[in-house]
Amino acid sequence: MEKNRMTDKIKIAIVGMGNVASTLLKGLEFYKNSTEGLWHPKLGGLSLNDITIVAVYDIDSSKVGEKIRQNIPDYKTDFSDLLIQPGILEDIVSPHISQNGQIKSVSYDEFVNSLKKIKPEFLINLISSGMEKSSEKYANAALEAGCSFFNATSAKTVTEQARKEFHSKGLMMLGDDLMSQFGGTAFHRGMIEFMTIRGIKIQKAYQLDVGGNQDTKNTMVEEIRERKRQIKTESIAIEAPQPFMSTAGTTEYAEQLGDSRVSYYWMEAKGFLNSIVEMDLSLRTNDSSNGCNVILDSIRAAKRALSKNDLAKADIISSYAFKNPPKKMHIRECIKAFEDAFLN
Template identity: 40%
Template sequence: MSGKIRIALIGIGNCACSLVQGISYYSENDFRNGLWHRLIGNYRVSDLEVVEAFDIDARKIGLDLSEAIFSKPNVAKKYFDVNPLNVKVKRGLLYDDLSYHLRNSFDVKSGEPCDMIDVLKESKVDVLVNLISSGLDKTSKSYAEVAIKSGCCFINATPSLVASDESTVKSFKEENLVVVGDDLMSQFGGTAFHKGILDFMHNRGIRIMKSYQLDVGGGTETFNTLNEDVKFMKRNMKTKAISIELPYEFETVAGTTDYVDYMQNDRTSYYWIQGEGFLGSSVRFDIYLRSSDGPNAGNILLDVIRAVKVAKDEGYFGAPLDICGYGFKHPPKIIKLKDAYENFVSKYIR
């Protein structure tokens, strides 16, 4: 089955900014550099259509999506001029108290949210994509409930436990819908790189003793990670995702350590790995990676959105592990990076 995939975006932040630019850019020509997979199932990027958008920031609500993606507090880079999309940003939900850091980042629009269920049904949305800030657990779970009542599949890019919650997955499955998550993993960001290096060293016979990954970056999401609850939640998820790469226990820690405002949407990840080789000789790995959060999420989101629609078309309801493991740090069952990619490719890339 093919045709348009009608998308609604929640949280018009830096990731949404890069995603919307990417859809416009690669819809014109999907042979341009940077696109990872031209086809997922039978769907191309040009088959994606954003038809609704939701946010809580007064500076974005009411704007065309093409303008809202470049509105404050967004700091993602403008790579491509997006034509007007005729999609006005509507007031979304907020059921959590904002942390100090988010209160100082957002200008929350007063008043009641729009009737999202009616809006999503009227616009015949296929996939609802949750890109809101970390730590807003009640709000993310409410969006998942909205998706079920609206007949939409749901992508949870946040660390809130949605796709890894059995009762939530059961509700989606009963309605013949797909839910995937949790906590989006970048294409070539800190976690994916860390997992890949550990796997390579292990396959070359190095015994890993210890490792750590420290991230420093800008942007609203990194600023929000200064909140201790959010920081430790994300650190635990990253650490669990990394520890699965080896068949034995080793000491590892991963997470964001600080925010630097002038880095904007960029991030620097520092890695230190200690292992042992032949005769117990020391092998140490000390390197850093510089990347941009928004674009690093773009290819994964393009793949996951299309894969979710393929799964729905083919009756693969609930929380498909081959999508969750490929695109997220905390799927219902954490699996190795290489295995996750091979599972995804075998089912969705034809």
């Protein structure tokens, strides 16, 4: 049984045809003949060639009904002729969520029926920040349709009750809030962890992020910004053995940055005789590219665990891939646990 489940393609449906989804699709095409830039070319015995996209959903009426090739005109993929289908909308959204200001969505039941017809193994939630109710509905739809759920957004979907419901059907629920491979949070956690193991005691720190993509623009809504700031700050705090003064979050939208993000860090720590160690630096990354290795690693790991009916591995995958997982681990520990579980 396990052999059959492992030899089948991993069928993925994506909600949110934005920058991350576009980059993910480009990556699946590019890595047919290369491994340059892949964090884990093989994971759980699976390569990227074992992944296929069976559906993409969005609510932007300028995208719905179009083929994927219209959204990635400079890149031909195996999925170029897939039609983008309408998704669910349960939130009040800003006009800029759509390129033409128009929304096209379907009812919850219609979306569930679409999933049942397509039968993906995983539904990946890549919709914009702030769409809490929609994210919750997507999670419910995945459960009802019988597919595992991956929540890259900051919406709190992975509750204890929800996880039990997914597990009762032999499914995984992974989340919340994707942590990029080498983004602001991962780098910040790594620096504090390194200070700690070198015996330097962190006292104060802040991280200010500026970005130019749609998600950053949505984060400028104060309620969303505050929630994401809390998640980042709590994620970073776990790396130190003692409490310290810390703030981390998105502070500004700058359109000229495009899909790039610039993170500014300041850290103050104490060493021998309370001597001051101070760090002041910046990091510039591409937001979408930074997330794709982690997404593709997580999906392959989940496929491997599901093939063995090892649902407990969801905790390891979520700790590795997300800022706000059910079980938080130090960054070095979660990477080691993940690789021990899925590289061997």
